[in-house]
Amino acid sequence: MMSWLAMNIYEITGENVYLCYLCGKCGAGCPMAEFMDLLPYQVIHKIQLGDESVLDTESIWYCATCFTCSVRCPRNLDVAKIMEGLRIIRLRKRLDAVDLRSIKNIDKYPPIALVAASRKYTG
């Protein structure tokens, strides 16, 4: 049976997490792996099991959508899309990881960094 979370991810992103056989290639190549509390394939495993605690992981916000995992997945899963799906579930509840008002020296950043970080407003 598909978990509620897996179903939700499927509807938001079109990706079926049950295709994943947990080979770990996404985690091995992820540039953010060392900072993540759960590696991408561990996140996917939790979605398969319907464990909604993945929505509270730091990992989904450390993912910068660089698509390294997506171009390497032997099951042709778009892993970056799945991570995005989890963020979208959060963002649609108006929960964002960044509060721009709390950032110091905001004027030194290039505009692309600031717009990109304002996920709640720009998607």
Added chain:
Amino acid sequence: MKVVYYPGCTVKSTAIRYEKATIGVLKSFDIDTIEVENWTCCGVVYNLAVDSVAYTVAPLRNLIRAQETARRNETEKIILTLCSMCNHTLRQAERRYKSDIDGASKLRKYMDDEPEYKGGMRIMHLLEVLNEFIGIDGLKRHVKEHLKGMKVATFYGCLLLRPRGIGVDDPEDPTIMEDILISIGADPVDYPYRNECCGSYSVVRTPGVVWDRVLEITKAALRAGARAFVTTCPLCAFNLEEGQKYRSRELRGKFLPVFYISELIAYALGRREYIEDCVLAQIRRLLGEDV
């Protein structure tokens, strides 16, 4: 030839030196750039949700305005982009509009105050324009100041190469930047981080993470013998420069200057007027000239 040019927010602000060098280089090859009329932000991060088209509105609006600019100015049906993120977002939107019939009709209804997007605009990154319309031989023929085998580390970053079908070259083994640099006399080094992510916009939320990434990237580039970074992404450039400053102790004071590829090309063509003074001084120092 004339092409439509979509600058995007950052090329017009923190990366203005990139625009100056690029427009100058293209002009010396008789490629005129006409800026999209009334362009807006592209949205930067392309939302990957398939159940909503709301986030495709911003990039599509820019595609429509580019199409109209092309029509009014009788240019080629080419949109030139300099920023990796703009390039990515516009291409994702174009692909979505072409392949998602329901989504496209929803977008048309939602955006009925703009002319219809007819498709057929080709979004090309600067590297592709250089490669396709000037070519390696074309560049070679115009070199006036050889870069004397300057050892440089290319930095492609993430969104210029990925995902497949959107990126400008092979995501695992890109060569487009190296080919161009070799043609102007530079010597690009091989190191493992050139097609990896620099940490991107994480710099706003968790800057330390990005500085650590940049430390690893810089150490690898130094080990390979590089004396400068070359990139095309204004966010990579910012992260690489700032990261090296914040981790200067770990790097023992070593610092690799970050150049945009068009600055090195402008130098090789002998068009120093297109390069900012401080950047020009860095290039000359690396070439062993008295500054």
